[in-house]
Amino acid sequence: xxxxxxxxxxxxxGEKKIVKGFSLTIKSGEVHAIMGPNGTGKSTLAKAIAGHPxxxxxxxxxxxxxxxxxxxxxxxxxxxxxFLAFQYPSEIPGxxxxxxxxxxxxxxxxxxxxxxxxxxxxxxxxxxxLLKIDRKxxxxxxxxxxxGGEKKRCEILQMAMLEPKFALMDETDSxxxxxxxxxxxxxxxxxxxPNLGVLMITHYQRLLDYIVPDYVHVMxxxxxxxxxxxxLALELEAKGYDWVxxxxxxxxx
Amino acid sequence: xxxxxxxxxxxxxxxxxxxxxxxxxxxxxWLDRKRAAYDRFASLPMPARTDExxxxxxxxxxxxAGFSLPxxxxxxxxxxxxxxxxxxxxxxxxxLHAAEHLAGDLAGRGVVVGSLYGALVKHEGLVKEHLxxxxxxxxxxxxxxxxxAFLADGAFIHIPRGVEIDDPIGVxxxxxxxxxxxxxxxxxxxxxxxxxxxxxxxxxxxxxxxQLAVGANxxxxxxxxQLTYIGKQDWSHRALSFQSxxxxxxxDARVQSLNLHLGARQARHESLSQLQAxxxxxxxxxxxxxxxxxxxxxxxxQIHQAPNTKSDxxxxxxxxxTAKTIFSGLIxxxxxxxxxxxxxxxxxxxxxxxxxxxxxxxxxxxxNDVRCTHGATSSxxxxxxxxxxxxxxxxxxxxxxxxxxxxxxxxxxxxxSDPLHDALRALIQTKFQK
Numbered sequence: 001x002x003x004x005x006x007x008x009x010x011x012x013x014g015e016k017k018i019v020k021g022f023s024l025t026i027k028s029g030e031v032h033a034i035m036g037p038n039g040t041g042k043s044t045l046a047k048a049i050a051g052h053p054x055x056x057x058x059x060x061x062x063x064x065x066x067x068x069x070x071x072x073x074x075x076x077x078x079x080x081x082x083f084l085a086f087q088y089p090s091e092i093p094g095x096x097x098x099x100x101x102x103x104x105x106x107x108x109x110x111x112x113x114x115x116x117x118x119x120x121x122x123x124x125x126x127x128x129x130l131l132k133i134d135r136k137x138x139x140x141x142x143x144x145x146x147x148g149g150e151k152k153r154c155e156i157l158q159m160a161m162l163e164p165k166f167a168l169m170d171e172t173d174s175x176x177x178x179x180x181x182x183x184x185x186x187x188x189x190x191x192x193x194p195n196l197g198v199l200m201i202t203h204y205q206r207l208l209d210y211i212v213p214d215y216v217h218v219m220x221x222x223x224x225x226x227x228x229x230x231x232l233a234l235e236l237e238a239k240g241y242d243w244v245x246x247x248x249x250x251x252x253x
Numbered sequence: 254x255x256x257x258x259x260x261x262x263x264x265x266x267x268x269x270x271x272x273x274x275x276x277x278x279x280x281x282x283w284l285d286r287k288r289a290a291y292d293r294f295a296s297l298p299m300p301a302r303t304d305e306x307x308x309x310x311x312x313x314x315x316x317x318a319g320f321s322l323p324x325x326x327x328x329x330x331x332x333x334x335x336x337x338x339x340x341x342x343x344x345x346x347x348x349l350h351a352a353e354h355l356a357g358d359l360a361g362r363g364v365v366v367g368s369l370y371g372a373l374v375k376h377e378g379l380v381k382e383h384l385x386x387x388x389x390x391x392x393x394x395x396x397x398x399x400x401x402a403f404l405a406d407g408a409f410i411h412i413p414r415g416v417e418i419d420d421p422i423g424v425x426x427x428x429x430x431x432x433x434x435x436x437x438x439x440x441x442x443x444x445x446x447x448x449x450x451x452x453x454x455x456x457x458x459x460x461x462x463x464q465l466a467v468g469a470n471x472x473x474x475x476x477x478x479q480l481t482y483i484g485k486q487d488w489s490h491r492a493l494s495f496q497s498x499x500x501x502x503x504x505d506a507r508v509q510s511l512n513l514h515l516g517a518r519q520a521r522h523e524s525l526s527q528l529q530a531x532x533x534x535x536x537x538x539x540x541x542x543x544x545x546x547x548x549x550x551x552x553x554x555q556i557h558q559a560p561n562t563k564s565d566x567x568x569x570x571x572x573x574x575t576a577k578t579i580f581s582g583l584i585x586x587x588x589x590x591x592x593x594x595x596x597x598x599x600x601x602x603x604x605x606x607x608x609x610x611x612x613x614x615x616x617x618x619x620x621n622d623v624r625c626t627h628g629a630t631s632s633x634x635x636x637x638x639x640x641x642x643x644x645x646x647x648x649x650x651x652x653x654x655x656x657x658x659x660x661x662x663x664x665x666x667x668x669x670s671d672p673l674h675d676a677l678r679a680l681i682q683t684k685f686q687k
């Protein structure tokens with residue numbers, strides 16, 4: 001059983017404070033959804049935890065299985081078991097998906113140990129079959145000229161290959177039509193299980209129809225202001241974010 | 254006396270006389286040309302700061318002193334890289350060291366892959382017509398003359414009319430020993446509608462040998478011929494290298510050349526393409542990995558001499574450490590070369606803050622109905638791409654290496670042959686892992 005503990009986290013970009021005292025504990029097997037309006041710090045939270053160099057942690061801590069990861073580079077955090085599914089995955093011309101994933105798998109092996117190419121391809125193809133991805137995909141350059149749906153499927157394929165302990169999924173539903181959304185959600189649901197914890201960031205309730213969360217949290221102005229189960233998402237959908245705003249105003253008044 | 258010495262360095266008249274005396278019996282016209290070349294070499298000045306053709310070059314690093322003509326080498330570090338070849342020549346210190354003869358019935362069909370010494374006697378007409386037949390136009394007249402004067406043996410490849418060879422022909426040139434000077438040469442003549450690939454490799458005995466390499470090649474593609482040339486320069490990191498390549502493309506012929514620059518302390522590479530008849534196409538490609546304090550100086554000239562000709566140049570440099578690159582390219586379109594289609598592009602990937610890339614693209618168009626574009630860019634690793642790779646567990650160094658390969662892939666993808674593509678990739682990789 002693994003745990004990801006985010007404790008009173010404060011994150012800034014330059015002088016601007018974005019995340020202001022965010023706390024949450026995720027355990028293996030749990031799916032947490034973070035909902036909130038634009039500009040409330042959801043994506044910043046995900047990127048800061050993943051180790052993006054543009055984001056400064058000004059306070060708090062993030063612990064993976066009890067160890068703080070804040071001193072680690074992004075690649076160390078990934079090897080420790082974190083995975084960020086990007087809202088806007090980078091396009092990398094000239095680097096094939098097969099070579100890219102191979103480098104990522106190799107990076108997880110002990111020094112001096114070489115990847116077994118046959119076993120690697122076997123595993124890659126079985127994951128692709130599972131996600132209904134054409135094998136020709138592997139020779140294409142990473143995300144280069146991909147449609148929105150292809151990019152997100154490529155993220156899910158990477159996640160399936162790298163088998164993280166915790167996945168931070170940043171607006172995985174953005175830019176997807178309903179068919180693509182279904183495929184991506186099927187992929188996540190396939191991976192769901194006792195060994196994976198998920199933090200799913202979304203703006204809309206729609207994604208949660210396909211990936212049903214165990215917990216739903218509402219993020220506002222850089223921190224969680226309300227938590228509940230999946231019914232909270234439905235309530236939000238019905239009443240809108242203004243409802244949260246009003247509740248907050250009442251609470252602070 | 255002092256003046257003469259500074260103009261010729263180690264290559265004194267006495268050393269030249271020794272060189273001539275070491276040659277096997279060769280035709281008089283060739284020996285006369287060598288003597289004339291030596292006189293040109295000895296009288297031409299070293300490049301000066303004011304020479305436009307040497308703009309940005311490190312002139313203090315250019316020295317002709319302290320080198321000597323090498324003795325025969327007892328062995329070479331040559332090791333096969335797993336590509337099936339139609340034939341192979343291995344040169345060490347200017348002498349033919351080993352040869353793998355033509356596969357199958359190619360010899361019977363008139364294909365020649367052999368030494369220049371042999372060809373000067375047996376194929377005198379072809380050699381006389383094409384060997385160093387194009388005047389140096391890119392600034393290295395002095396070094397071209399030095400090459401011609403001291404050229405010992407080299408490779409001669411002739412593919413007669415209509416003969417197509419699938420597997421590449423390999424030419425390997427090694428410089429072995431500290432302070433040796435070598436003058437490799439490869440002459441390729443492709444007859445009408447002939448097709449062949451020539452892969453040339455330049456290497457040293459070890460990476461600490463200070464050496465001088467003054468090489469050249471001549472590629473001649475007759476009507477309808479298709480020639481692919483790949484040059485891999487991997488001299489010692491203390492070598493000073495000058496290479497001057499000349500390509501002549503005749504009607505409907507196509508030449509693709511890809512030069513990979515890895516070695517040498519300072520390397521100048523001049524590449525001249527002449528599109529002499531309608532339908533001629535020259536594709537000029539280069540990849541450079543410049544690191545530590547290396548300097549790579551590339552000068553190119555695409556001359557369109559006939560209508561409906563095409564040239565496409567793409568030179569990509571990746572720079573690390575305090576390395577420096579210079580690209581100076583010129584497209585010349587003659588007045589009657591209408592419907593010319595010419596491209597020239599130099600792209601630099603800066604992997605270090607201290608590296609320096611200089612680009613001097615140029616056009617000289619005298620026809621009015623042409624399409625010519627040129628451009629040069631320098632960029633750094635995109636931090637978002639780097640973060641993306643790192644977020645998958647790939648360490649920064651490997652991420653940058655992957656991104657550099659991605660940057661090079663556009664050039665490597667132009668090669669039709671997958672084994673060659675992979676071999677070049679592997680060669681670049683070994684430089685990254687040093």
